[in-house]
Amino acid sequence: MRFILAKDYEDMSKKAATIIGAQVILKPSSVLGLATGSSPLGIYKKLIQWCKAGAIDFSKVCSVNLDEYRGLSAEDDQSYNYYMSENFFHEINIDKSNTHLPDGMAKDGEKACVAYEVLIENLGGIDMQLLGIGHNGHIGFNEPAEDFPVITHCVDLAESTIEANKRFFTNIDQVPKQAYTMGIGTIMKAKKIVLIATGEDKADIVAKAFQGDVTPQVPASILQLHSDVTIVGDEKAFAKIKL
Numbered sequence: 001m002r003f004i005l006a007k008d009y010e011d012m013s014k015k016a017a018t019i020i021g022a023q024v025i026l027k028p029s030s031v032l033g034l035a036t037g038s039s040p041l042g043i044y045k046k047l048i049q050w051c052k053a054g055a056i057d058f059s060k061v062c063s064v065n066l067d068e069y070r071g072l073s074a075e076d077d078q079s080y081n082y083y084m085s086e087n088f089f090h091e092i093n094i095d096k097s098n099t100h101l102p103d104g105m106a107k108d109g110e111k112a113c114v115a116y117e118v119l120i121e122n123l124g125g126i127d128m129q130l131l132g133i134g135h136n137g138h139i140g141f142n143e144p145a146e147d148f149p150v151i152t153h154c155v156d157l158a159e160s161t162i163e164a165n166k167r168f169f170t171n172i173d174q175v176p177k178q179a180y181t182m183g184i185g186t187i188m189k190a191k192k193i194v195l196i197a198t199g200e201d202k203a204d205i206v207a208k209a210f211q212g213d214v215t216p217q218v219p220a221s222i223l224q225l226h227s228d229v230t231i232v233g234d235e236k237a238f239a240k241i242k243l
């Protein structure tokens with residue numbers, strides 16, 4: 001596990017975007033695992049800028065996103081599908097048909113989850129997975145639990161996650177209570193993982209997840225067992241770890 005200390009949010013975004021950009025330059029047909037939330041927005045902005053300047057070409061890239069709210073369609077402006085189009089796909093030269101997210105409106109959720117796993121496998125697996133981290137240590141929407149969930153599945157969101165994500169909705173009642181997410185096993189199969197953390201409110205969980213015990217009560221802690229993980233954090237998020 002390597003830690004890359006960034007000065008602030010801007011610097012973190014630039015460093016993480018550079019790692020992802022390098023991945024695409026080294027392997028133009030990369031399968032990128034992508035994330036939502038507020039943390040990756042700066043990365044997407046940088047990548048858009050570099051793509052528009054001709055420095056990075058996404059035309060052969062495929063993407064698979066970590067998660068999607070259950071019950072929200074791609075047209076819903078609160079869906080992760082909409083977020084990805086607006087904040088990234090729309091602005092780069094990726095082929096929209098090469099971008100994938102779990103289907104929030106799937107009639108048969110279980111079948112759709114298995115199909116998502118098969119899709120990732122058929123793409124040849126994820127070359128680089130981008131992750132954020134929730135305050136309770138969730139990655140994707142894998143909430144603290146008794147076991148590490150293996151494959152893409154439907155989850156009941158933790159109260160703290162609903163509370164944290166209400167800022168994106170008009171009121172808390174509009175936050176979906178369930179989501180589809182890649183499993184911990186799906187994430188761990190990615191060849192490389194880049195996790196970003198920003199702000200002092202992430203300092204405790206960063207220390208607990210990456211320098212504490214590996215436990216399903218802190219889902220991100222499993223990343224300690226992956227062979228190629230890079231954590232890019234700003235000074236505030238890294239305030240409580242030993243570098």
Ligand code: GLP
Binds near residue numbers: 066140
């Ligand atoms: C959501 C997403 C996660 C993300 C987390 C942290 O719950 N499902 O993938 O990592 O929020 O978000 P933020 O970066 O806004 O703190």
